[in-house]
Amino acid sequence: MLGNFPIVDTLSIFYAIVVESLPFVTLGVLISGVISLFVSDELLIRYIPKKAIPGHIAIACVGFIFPVCECGNIPLARRLISKGVPLSQVVTFLLAAPIFNPIVIIATLTAFRFAPQVVVFRVVIGLAIAVIVGLIISRGKNNNRYLTENMIMECKLHKHSHKRKSLRGTVSDLMLIIKNEVFLVFTSLLLGAFIASVVSTISRDNIIGIATSPILSIVAMMILAFIMTICSTVDSFVALGYVGIFPLNAIVAFLVFGPMIDVRVLTMLSTTFKWKLVAFITFLVVNLVLTSSLMLYILGI
Amino acid sequence: MKVSNIISSLALIFLGGFLMYLKWMNLLVFYIRPDYDLFTTAMGFVLLLSGVWTLLFSHDNRSNHHANEVKMFTTAAAFIFVIAGILTPRQSLSSNTAFRRGPNQNMQIGALDSNPSTLVSPLLQKVESTNYTIADWIKLLQIDPEPSNYEGRAVTVDGFIQPKENGYFLVARFVLSCCIVDASPIGIYVNQKLDDLQADEWVRVSGKFIVQEVDGKRVLAIDPDSIIKIPEPLNPYFY
Numbered sequence: 299m300l301g302n303f304p305i306v307d308t309l310s311i312f313y314a315i316v317v318e319s320l321p322f323v324t325l326g327v328l329i330s331g332v333i334s335l336f337v338s339d340e341l342l343i344r345y346i347p348k349k350a351i352p353g354h355i356a357i358a359c360v361g362f363i364f365p366v367c368e369c370g371n372i373p374l375a376r377r378l379i380s381k382g383v384p385l386s387q388v389v390t391f392l393l394a395a396p397i398f399n400p401i402v403i404i405a406t407l408t409a410f411r412f413a414p415q416v417v418v419f420r421v422v423i424g425l426a427i428a429v430i431v432g433l434i435i436s437r438g439k440n441n442n443r444y445l446t447e448n449m450i451m452e453c454k455l456h457k458h459s460h461k462r463k464s465l466r467g468t469v470s471d472l473m474l475i476i477k478n479e480v481f482l483v484f485t486s487l488l489l490g491a492f493i494a495s496v497v498s499t500i501s502r503d504n505i506i507g508i509a510t511s512p513i514l515s516i517v518a519m520m521i522l523a524f525i526m527t528i529c530s531t532v533d534s535f536v537a538l539g540y541v542g543i544f545p546l547n548a549i550v551a552f553l554v555f556g557p558m559i560d561v562r563v564l565t566m567l568s569t570t571f572k573w574k575l576v577a578f579i580t581f582l583v584v585n586l587v588l589t590s591s592l593m594l595y596i597l598g599i
Numbered sequence: 600m601k602v603s604n605i606i607s608s609l610a611l612i613f614l615g616g617f618l619m620y621l622k623w624m625n626l627l628v629f630y631i632r633p634d635y636d637l638f639t640t641a642m643g644f645v646l647l648l649s650g651v652w653t654l655l656f657s658h659d660n661r662s663n664h665h666a667n668e669v670k671m672f673t674t675a676a677a678f679i680f681v682i683a684g685i686l687t688p689r690q691s692l693s694s695n696t697a698f699r700r701g702p703n704q705n706m707q708i709g710a711l712d713s714n715p716s717t718l719v720s721p722l723l724q725k726v727e728s729t730n731y732t733i734a735d736w737i738k739l740l741q742i743d744p745e746p747s748n749y750e751g752r753a754v755t756v757d758g759f760i761q762p763k764e765n766g767y768f769l770v771a772r773f774v775l776s777c778c779i780v781d782a783s784p785i786g787i788y789v790n791q792k793l794d795d796l797q798a799d800e801w802v803r804v805s806g807k808f809i810v811q812e813v814d815g816k817r818v819l820a821i822d823p824d825s826i827i828k829i830p831e832p833l834n835p836y837f838y
Contacts, residue, residue, distance in 0.1 A: 321642030
């Protein structure tokens, strides 16, 4: 009996992850949908400081006002570029917004109620990496050469529509946003939940070798985050499956790295930026997440 | 309206309806802690509403636009997810998972290598403890981990059977923090062979605490007067 793999338990855990996560996805999509319909981008751009460091820090916090996960922030990022926001600041926004937003913070706090320090590490390290990467990119000249042809065309053609809609039209738009965004996330949520449910049911003795190595455990969690491609609104519930197997610093690496770089993010980034810039961003994020997680390990966390 | 849009709206109605169905049938306890029931139901209603609205009133003709692309694959996945979720039998986590999650996760938390201390908590001696659950005893053991301080106390606890390799068993439960993903097994050793008892059967064990040597460690164990088979509780988890 003890050697058999508990299929029904794995299925139950799979459903638990999806049932716990789906309401948070819906709430996130609902709020970001309402904001995207009622708050204009111009209002946002007006208040971003022009100086490099304050500008990057300010835009890293924009996710708190526009609570979108990594799947929803590319359209907003494209709008920001087309309205003249510097590319380096947009990169900072893209990296920070999926971590520093209220829905993600509440979801992480809900999942890690027994270890609230995880939320602090996730937000602080996430914001720091987003600002550092943005500042490094801002040192480059003529960054717009890293935009895709498609994006350059969109910048040229961009015209803002101020057409007013009826209440019914606005509600219809909101309902469509909910439908499209939920389905955009749903498949990757299923995949992430499936992998996490299997791993969380595997006998802990089988993976203890990786989990006890400080570097391997971090790298393993970063690779998992990359492959799973799970929305930051719900990744904390998936990460729960690894608590007790992997150390907390590796869990933090999972929670910081996943929202910044995963299969879907890379695909979405490549719709806006050329691969050279995407590769450079990935290189910087990998190194910074690895370094910060190792620092947590050295500090005994 | 395109057929793909109609089908995807129906899938959304299914997803929202599924969350509400789980609440309606009191099945959410098998997945998440009850604190999130209201939130889950409310968001299920939002999904349902969105599905109904887009089915009846929204005419999404921008299906060529990337952001509005609703892939048939995702829609099919949603349907399969809901139908399988309704058809799959609901059951609490098994002793197999408790075993796999390992004895280090609170199981036999009273196990100690140290010599018996002379400390006997005066509070512990006075409190009426016959109604204590496994979780209550484990909490007490965290405060006062010396097994001999509990010797002779009457105990009656409900739980599932978690077999040990030596032929004996623990009466066990799972404790949830958020949902069953983080479920940790807790249990108390029972000084009786399994005999006709089966793994995962729910039992009520009554008896007295004794101190026993198991795998070279002194553990708190129940010397049972009676072991009665009981149905699985409506909510099998502790929080």
